[in-house]
Amino acid sequence: MENQLKVYRHSLPVRLYRGQLMTLEELQLLKKSENQLISMNSFLSTTMNHKVASFYLGSPDSESDLQKVLFDIDADPNQDGIRSFADVSNMSEYPDDEEVLMMLGSVFRLNGVNMDDNKIWRLKMSLCSENDCDLKNIFHHMTNQYSLKNTRLTLFASVLIDMANFDDAEKYLRRLLQQMVIHSIDIYKSYHALGKVLFEKGDYKQSLEYYQKTLECCLTKFGINDSRVAYINNSLGEVYHAQSNMKLALESYQTALNIFKRVCKDGDESLAWCYNNLGIIYTEHRNYSKALHYLMKTLDIKRKCLPDGHPCLGNTYNNLGNVYYYLREYDKALNNYQLTCEIFKKSLTSRHPSIARALRSIGIAYEAKEQYTKAKAYYEEAFRIRHAIFSSSHSDLIEINKDIKRVSLNI
Known part of the structure; x- marks a missing residue:
């Protein structure tokens, strides 16, 4: 499929459209990602014809919370590092749909989310080149990880x-x-x-x-x-x-x-992974000085090995936040949690469970500071992500429901 897209690759800049129905929860997640990068986890079907996209919006069930959403996508194939997209109308059973197919993993910047006069949500996006986007170094690092460790x-x-x-x-x-x-x-x-x-x-x-x-x-x-x-x-x-x-x-x-000490050089990223996990264990054993020792060693190695904004850095900041939380240094904990959340929102898909974990951590810190309204807002944001990706029996979803109920008693 990817090879076919490259053969029929579109050669000129174009405005593309896609119409679909979305839940309010999904819309809220996208609104939180405004001015950030998002990536598609499947091939994306679009059209060059605005009327065709509007037709596919249909009409949501009056009893549901589904909303009409129209994507406006600006795509320039002449940018270096852009993912292929192709006019496949000649191969389609419905050539009048003017279908353009975008490759799996295409990265977009979400420029705006607004409702128009016809009560249709308009999502303005632009196809992003991996060579000039904010996360170029992160994408390069992750690409190397994939090519080294996976068939x-x-x-x-x-x-x-x-x-x-x-x-x-x-x-x-x-x-x-x-x-x-x-x-x-x-x-x-x-x-x-x-x-x-x-x-x-x-x-x-x-x-x-x-x-x-x-x-x-x-x-x-x-x-x-x-x-x-x-x-x-x-x-x-x-x-x-x-x-x-x-x-x-x-x-x-x-x-x-x-094993890593035997086969790796000092300062190898793999050692940081081990130190990080040992830091978590010692945190839960309430040996906070030892936990901080391992987590600071982790952070030192990761800062040298990883580009700024890499999600693995976010994990370590989150774990440091946990230590400060248990030491009742809530402002330090909150600063680390917020840094974690900022990194995750820039480097991960908007529905990733790690973002929900970071949001919950911020909520816990605010609850400890007795700022219950703020805490509830972060818990609810975490709930929306977990509800979208987990079954009702998942422990993370049960956990966040308990958090919301508990903090609500203090409001």
């Missing part, structure tokens, strides 16, 4: 995971595993990716099973002193941590750190 088959799953499209990622990976030979050299990558998806969905039991399968494959193929074995131990530690099994979590993190 073409698992790359697609990795993109879906980073776009928080966990249901589709799970379906894709399960189909992929059904097609792979059990002794395939790359099957461990699919096991690991599926373990990550299940972890994000809150299915820790199955996540653990796939991570353990990954570990067995890696130990057999690569031996104990291999960075891939260390990565899997880190992942196992995250599951044990989520299950509140701190003993096994600490053992897994320490195993990962010992």
Whole structure:
């Protein structure tokens, strides 16, 4: 599909349109992303004909909260680093629709969200070149990560995971595993990716099973002193941590750190990942001085290895905020949480669960400062994201509902 798009690539700047119905919650998330970058996690069908896009708006059910939304997209194919988009009307069953297809992963700047006189929401967007957008260095770093650690088959799953499209990622990976030979050299990558998806969905039991399968494959193929074995131990530690099994979590993190120390140079980014996780464990053990020690080591390495605004920096600021929160230094905690949220909103899709976690952390800090109205506003923003991506039984959604009910009692 991508190769076909490149063959039929549009050659001139063009204004494109897309009409669809959206919920109020989805609109609120997009409004929060105004003047920021967003990325599409699927191929995007648009049209050069404004009337065609308006026709596809249809009429929402009077009893639903669906809103009419019309995307106005400015796309210039002459920019360097732009994703391909193609006029596919000659291949379509409906050539009069003047369809233009945009490639998966296209990055846009959301320039404005407003309602027009006809009660239609208008979203003004421009296709962004990865060479001149705010996140050029971050995209370059992530591209290197993908190319080094993934085959073409698992790359697609990795993109879906980073776009928080966990249901589709799970379906894709399960189909992929059904097609792979059990002794395939790359099957461990699919096991690991599926373990990550299940972890994000809150299915820790199955996540653990796939991570353990990954570990067995890696130990057999690569031996104990291999960075891939260390990565899997880190992942196992995250599951044990989520299950509140701190003993096994600490053992897994320490195993990962010992391997990385043997195979990596001082200051390697992989060491920072281990230090970060150990800092989390010591925070929960209330050993705050040791937690700060590991987290500051993490931050020092990440600042040297990563571009400004990389989401992994956001994770560390969030964890530092947690330490200051437990030390009752709420202003320091709030500053770190706000920095985390700012980084995540610029570097992740607007519906990513990490943004919801950062918003909840800000709410917790405001609640501790007895600023209950502000706390509730951040909890509700976190709820909107979690409600859009998680099932009603997910622990994160249950948690944020409790937060909202609790803080509401003080307003």
